[in-house]
Amino acid sequence: MEAQQRYVDLPLEDVLGDRFGRYSKYIIQDRALPDVRDGLKPVQRRILYAMLMDGNTHDKGFRKAAKTVGNVIGNFHPHGDSSVYEAMVRMSQEWKVRNVLVEMHGNNGSLDGDPPAAMRYTEARLSKLASELLKDIEKNTVEFVPNFDDTTKEPVVLPAMFPNLLVNGSTGISAGYATDIPPHNLGEVIDAVIMRMNHPDCTVEELMEELKGPDFPTGGIIQGIDEIKKAYKTGKGKIVVRGKAEIEKIRVGKEQIVITEIPYEVNKANLVKKIDDLKYERKVDGIAEVRDETDRTGLRIVIELKKDADAEGVLNYLYKNTDLQVPYNFNMVAIHHRHPKLLSLPELLDAYIEHRKEVVINRSTFELQKAQEREHVVKGLIKALSILDEVIAVIRASKDKRDAKDNLISEFAFTEPQAEAIVSLQLYRLTNTDITALKAEEEELEKKIKGLTSILEDEKKLSKVIQSELKQLKKTFADERRTKIEAEIESITINMESLIASEDTIVTVTKDGYVKRTSLRSYTASNGKDFGMKDSDRLLCQYEMNTTDVLLLFTNKGNYLYCPVHELPDIRWKDIGQHISRTIPIDQDERIVQGIPLKSFDDEKFFLFVTKKGMVKKTEIRQYKAQRYSKPLVAINLKDDDEVVAVHITDGTGLILLSTRFGYGLLFHEEEVNIVGSRAAGVKGIQLKEGDAVVSGLVFAEKHVNDQKLAIVTHRGAVKMINIGEIERTQRARRGSMLYRELKTNPHRTAAILLVNGNENLVLETEKGIREIVHLSNVKVTDRYSNGSFYIDKEEAGEVTDSWLETEA
CATH class of the missing domain: 3.90.199.10 (Topoisomerase II, domain 5)
Known part of the structure; x- marks a missing residue:
């Protein structure tokens, strides 16, 4: 007859929950977590x-x-x-x-x-x-x-004669639970167990007099006694583990860092590679060479430093940025009575002591039973030897071994084990000396039985046995502590300037966002010519800077990129730079508006921002100092689709000139703009007509009002020059004055306004990519009501989209 099949209709989540629950239970109890008793x-x-x-x-x-x-x-x-x-x-x-x-x-x-x-x-x-x-x-x-x-x-x-869980530690990940118990010193752990047995109510602080803290096989230094204490009290805590490093002098002005111990669970090869990478990426400029000199005598990593490098600074940098210093998180989870449990140090010790007592009781019971059985046999043998002739006579008269045993039992009242021992006795043992030996054995067994019985009956004797065994084990196996423990977690402060080799370089930024630094040697060899960039690109800014300086790049979206010069890619003058997005991720439609070099953020100066919608903002430069700079940082809060047009560094006493697409110019004093925070939006700088936008924001000293000129470029390809004094000085948030004559048909629209002295070359670029050079020395200075001279035919070349200055070669 076929077996009946039964189908049960169950919700999938119930089935999955049940199956995964069983699986999790197995993983937790029987695979990934250690038992608290034997570790x-x-x-x-x-x-x-x-x-x-x-x-x-x-x-x-x-x-x-x-x-x-x-x-x-x-x-x-x-x-x-x-x-x-x-x-x-x-x-x-x-x-x-x-x-x-x-x-x-x-x-x-x-x-x-x-x-x-x-x-x-x-x-x-x-x-x-x-x-x-x-x-x-x-x-x-x-x-x-x-x-x-x-x-x-x-x-x-x-x-488990010793508390292996604490001695060797454990690490594991199961379903819903993980464990991280660090290794400890065998001698210290045994002392802590003995203290706990003698004083069951002792505190963690008292236990820590014996058990100082973890003792890693790789040595190193632990910082944070309070965290060790917290871990021992709660089962969780975070300590800092650092390698052992010393600074050695090689010769005058030259030093090396020698690492002889590394943190627990750190891969040495990866650590050496990371330090080497820091050298090649020039994150730390003081490292000359990194060598792994480890051999059979012990671990040794040598970091040779450049002449006059700051050894302490480099070492601190390595502690902070490599695995030479790592955190260790206690998570003392173990299986206790078949359940996973987060355990404190007293609970761990108590669980071990409880196990050890059970083991010694079981052992003593086993040995007592064996001793009693042997004593019974020995007594039978002694009795047999005392009536040996009768015993021999009974055995000789018997038919076989079984009959002999039965006869002995019935004749002399021996028990089965005693009769078995008698008939199995060898002839050579029937001597006088054997009786002496048996009596001595009987005495020994009585003594042993008495001792084992007292262990089973007296808790104090039981504890004494466990302790004496632990002391013996400590004497045989304990060694010196390897890991040093320091009370406080040292806060690492790094003076980056001391780690950076001071070197003068040329820093360049192109309009398309390609950035590089170039050594003065490469720049001089090229004579400043044949700058490496794409044909469609142009140089936005070029500065002579030191590797200890910082370059701030401001984008049209109101962000700024914080670029320490020593971290910029070192590329030859003739080669194309590296796009900024490879270092700091920026949006695809985000472009650099201005680069500003800074030696210090402590100067009493300001950044002044001008936006397309006429907003002006002034903020102290110290607010832009950054500790973390792996992504764009907010420079100004922009509303809607507004964009940054210009960024200047000022001393707060200059004049601001805002000019618009429709040809308006507004000149007012910088003091009218209040100082605000880095995330503020600023104030209205100019009143714009509908459809108008700011194309330029210039800042200059008040004393230069009468001797500086403006070059005005229109979209139709016209260029004119005027004196700044032509523009009426007024207050902010007004419409301003027209900078050229307004035409009713085909009016001019401002493409660019540049501050000039009249001797530069002006480059005009059209939407079709055509470039025209205008020698400003040939352009006459006119009044505000002139529209200038045409240098480009708009119908042929297209509208002017960009304009910039180049000095005479």
Whole structure:
């Protein structure tokens, strides 16, 4: 008869929830988190137990790692061989665990993150300390359960003669839980356990007199005692771990930084590469060479510095910007009574002590039973030897062994175990000396039984046994602390100027956004000619600056880009620069309006902004100093589709000239513009007609009003020059004066207004890309009512879209 099939209609979320819940429970309890008692995850426990069962112990030779992995997979852990081997290797890496549990011959990886050799090449055995985790496992000390295929049994937990969870720490990620418990010093942990046993109510502060804090296998320096205390109280805390570095003098004026210890879990090769990258990217200019001189005598990374470089400054920069200093986050989660739990230090110690008491009670019970059984047999043997002739006569008269045992039991009242021992007795043991030896053994057994009984009956004696075993273990295995602990987390201040090699350079910015710095050597070799840029591009600004200066680039969208000169790409004069978007991401339609060089942000000066919709804003330059500058920063708050037209640096005493597309010019004093914050929008500078827009904003000193000229370029290709004195000075927020005669048909529209002295070359560029050079020395100075002379035919070349000045070559 066919088996009936039953279909259950269940919501998908219920099925998924149930299945994932079961999976999560398995991952949490039986894979990723350590047991609070022996500090091991199931795979680690199975590896150690399999090695013990195979006789692969510290007092015997090494065995192929593949054999152990095979045993573990075949008998206890039906998972991938690589996961088992990786767990086995990790227990042998002295830079990962404070006290190795597996000794390995062959390549077991490195501090540089190199992978270990395949398991067919390596050999392993239990370390001497690992044997202490497994000690007495054969004495019914821990619970055993059937393995996955019911062919044998495996321990649920190891007896753990020492608190392995704290000694070697643990790290793991499961479903909904993660754990990060740092390694500690074996001697200190044992002292803390003994203190906790003697004073069950002791505080974390008192425990920390014995257990100072984590002790990493890689040494280093821990900062933050308060955070250690917090972690020990709550299970969570964040400390700072830094490598050990010293500054050595090589010769006069030249020093080197030598790193001899690095933080826990930091990859040495990656650290060296990062320091090297800082050198090549010129983030730190004081580094001459980076060498990894690590050998079998120990770790050694040498950072050779340039002459007169600030060694302290470079070291602080490395602490702040590389893994030479890293945070370590305590998250002391372990399986406690089959549940994951965030544990404090007292709770961890109590859980271990509770386990250890259980183990010693189980061991004592086992040994007591064995001793009592042996004592019973010994008493029987002594009695038999005292009536030896009768015993022999009874045995000789018997038919077989079973009959002999039955006769002895009925004749002399021996018990079954005693009769078994008598009939199994060898002839040579029937001597007088043997009775003496048996009586001595009986006395010894009585003494042992008395001792074991007292342990089981007296809590104090039980504690004394545990403590004496821990003290013995400490005496055998404890070593010196490797990690130094400092009370405070040092705040690192970096004076970047001291790290940057002072060098004069030429900094250039093009209209299309290509930026570079060029050495004076490259600039001089090119004689300032053949500047590298695209044919359609033009030079927006060029400054002679020092590598310790900062270039601020202002964009039409009201942002500014903070560019320390030493971080600009160093490119030859004849080569095209690097687009600014490769360093700082800007929008595709965002363009640079102005670049302003700054040596200091402390000067009593201001940035003055002019926008297309006639807004003017004045802000102190100190407000634009930035600590983080990897993205555009807000320079001015723009409304709607407004844009920045011009940016100037001023002293607050100049005159402002705003000119518009429709030909209006408004001249007023800078004092009329109040000082506002960096994110403000400013005030109205000029009253605009509908459809009009500001095309230019100029700032100049009041004393130059009568001796400076303006070159006015219109979209129709006309150019004229006027004296600034021609323009009436008034107040802001007015319409201003016309700068040329207004025509009813085909009126002129302003393309550009430039401040000139009359000797420069003026370049006009049209929408068709045609460029015309006008020698301003040939242009007459006229009044406001003139429309100038035509230099471009609008019908042929198109409207003028841009104009700029070039000095005579």
